[in-house]
Amino acid sequence: MSEKEKSAGELLKEKLVYKKKSAFEKCPDEKEAAFDYCEGYKKFLDNAKTERDATAYSIKLAKEAGFVEYKLGMKVAPGDKFYYDNRGKSVYFFIIGSEDLENGMAITAAHIDSPRLDIKANPVYEAGGMAFIKTHYYGGIKKYQWTAIPLALHGVVTLADGKKVDVILGEDDDDPLFYVNDILPHLARDQYAKSVGDAIDGEQLNLLSGSVPFDTETSEAIKLNLLKLLNDKYGMTEYDFQSAELCAVPSYKARDVGLDRSLIAAYGHDDKVCAYPEITAILGLQNPKKTVMSILADKEETGSNGNTGMKTSAFCDIIADISASLGKNERIVRSNSICLSADVAAAFDPNFAGAYEINNSALINSGIALCKYTGARGKSDTNDASGEYVAKIRKIFDDNNVVWQSCELGKVDQGGGGTVAKFISEKNIDTVDVGVPVISMHAPYEVVAKLDVYNMHKAVAAFYTAE
Ligand code: MN
Numbered sequence: 001m002s003e004k005e006k007s008a009g010e011l012l013k014e015k016l017v018y019k020k021k022s023a024f025e026k027c028p029d030e031k032e033a034a035f036d037y038c039e040g041y042k043k044f045l046d047n048a049k050t051e052r053d054a055t056a057y058s059i060k061l062a063k064e065a066g067f068v069e070y071k072l073g074m075k076v077a078p079g080d081k082f083y084y085d086n087r088g089k090s091v092y093f094f095i096i097g098s099e100d101l102e103n104g105m106a107i108t109a110a111h112i113d114s115p116r117l118d119i120k121a122n123p124v125y126e127a128g129g130m131a132f133i134k135t136h137y138y139g140g141i142k143k144y145q146w147t148a149i150p151l152a153l154h155g156v157v158t159l160a161d162g163k164k165v166d167v168i169l170g171e172d173d174d175d176p177l178f179y180v181n182d183i184l185p186h187l188a189r190d191q192y193a194k195s196v197g198d199a200i201d202g203e204q205l206n207l208l209s210g211s212v213p214f215d216t217e218t219s220e221a222i223k224l225n226l227l228k229l230l231n232d233k234y235g236m237t238e239y240d241f242q243s244a245e246l247c248a249v250p251s252y253k254a255r256d257v258g259l260d261r262s263l264i265a266a267y268g269h270d271d272k273v274c275a276y277p278e279i280t281a282i283l284g285l286q287n288p289k290k291t292v293m294s295i296l297a298d299k300e301e302t303g304s305n306g307n308t309g310m311k312t313s314a315f316c317d318i319i320a321d322i323s324a325s326l327g328k329n330e331r332i333v334r335s336n337s338i339c340l341s342a343d344v345a346a347a348f349d350p351n352f353a354g355a356y357e358i359n360n361s362a363l364i365n366s367g368i369a370l371c372k373y374t375g376a377r378g379k380s381d382t383n384d385a386s387g388e389y390v391a392k393i394r395k396i397f398d399d400n401n402v403v404w405q406s407c408e409l410g411k412v413d414q415g416g417g418g419t420v421a422k423f424i425s426e427k428n429i430d431t432v433d434v435g436v437p438v439i440s441m442h443a444p445y446e447v448v449a450k451l452d453v454y455n456m457h458k459a460v461a462a463f464y465t466a467e
């Protein structure tokens with residue numbers, strides 16, 4: 001239909017009404033690039049299940065791209081590319097820009113911890129002819145989802161002599177797995193009577209870890225045999241669990257979903273799906289005007305506390321020391337800085353449509369989701385980005401053909417959540433939440449759409465280089 005044939009109402013509608021477009025409509029030629037990009041993302045997922053794994057793997061990629069280690073107090077100069085390794089659990093990548101630092105930095109912050117089962121300090125026991133390892137869940141999980149699935153152990157054990165031993169067990173095809181038992185349906189009458197949230201108790205999340213006794217004379221010989229095998233493999237004793245940091249994570253590899261291969265199922269999309277685009281965007285950057293920083297934070301899933309979480313002073317310490325090195329005022333630098341809090345959004349799911357308000361939900365394949373605010377109920381506990389700042393970000397995305405949409409987590413009174421945004425904005429930095437929509441968030445196996453992942457990369461790259 002030509003312009004002339006359109007009615008006045010249709011023309012007015014085109015002018016006034018906002019119509020969300022999918023990535024297929026807006027960028028019809030990008031499917032192949034997005035699918036290619038996600039091959040690297042899947043590799044990242046398989047190598048970055050915990051914050052320690054993600055830190056080590058991303059530093060390896062950064063070193064290959066010419067980044068060098070930064071220590072507080074170091075001299076910096078325009079063009080320098082650094083990584084700051086915060087205790088092997090969080091990392092800050094940054095490139096010193098050519099323009100005045102007091103014009104502000106462009107910062108993005110994702111988190112690299114994901115919900116999982118952490119091993120307790122006194123974990124090993126035997127019962128019913130089996131040896132178990134007790135766990136304490138980390139982050140917001142639906143506990144019933146963590147039974148009867150393949151689990152792997154990741155982490156470190158620091159032995160009595162101070163030697164640190166790395167543990168990854170359950171990822172190779174011929175590795176043994178760990179497993180949390182569930183009750184058979186035939187005997188589940190009591191369990192069926194409970195609410196879903198109580199169907200599995202925290203103290204039932206015990207890892208099945210063996211069943212062979214060391215001998216038939218010694219008491220607790222199955223536990224003893226498990227300890228012997230751990231000693232043979234890692235040189236550890238039961239006492240060494242006290243100074244261990246071990247996590248049970250799903251032993252799933254990232255895989256394509258759907259015959260069209262448009263989706264990816266993996267453990268830990270929240271928030272590796274924002275961490276990876278940050279890494280690819282900053283590693284691909286040469287001599288930016290603005291000083292840019294990509295943060296991969298730990299502890300988001302438990303409230304961002306501790307010295308590796310986003311509340312750590314390490315964040316401001318780095319900015320202060322860069323500022324001092326360049327003879328700039330740190331407070332002015334922060335006040336003029338801008339930030340994308342890069343964290344996932346809840347994708348609208350038609351199977352649970354009642355939890356969402358469709359006009360303000362993120363749709364799969366409709367690009368990255370911008371959440372002006374998160375929180376719960378009456379916007380409790382949220383960073384609520386200013387409309388002016390959202391306008392600035394919207395323009396950057398539109399100017400660079402980034403497919404994006406705005407969203408809320410779900411229906412107003414349905415629940416809520418938070419991100420690191422408020423911990424950055426309270427440092428006097430304009431901050432807004434932007435991230436990839438995820439299906440089945442916090443499940444052991446989550447799903448995202450490849451086109452959305454690719455648009456996250458485009459968004460971060462555009463943000464770093466915006467005027
Ligand atoms: Mn998250």
Ligand code: MN
Pocket residue numbers: 270301442
């Ligand atoms: Mn989360």
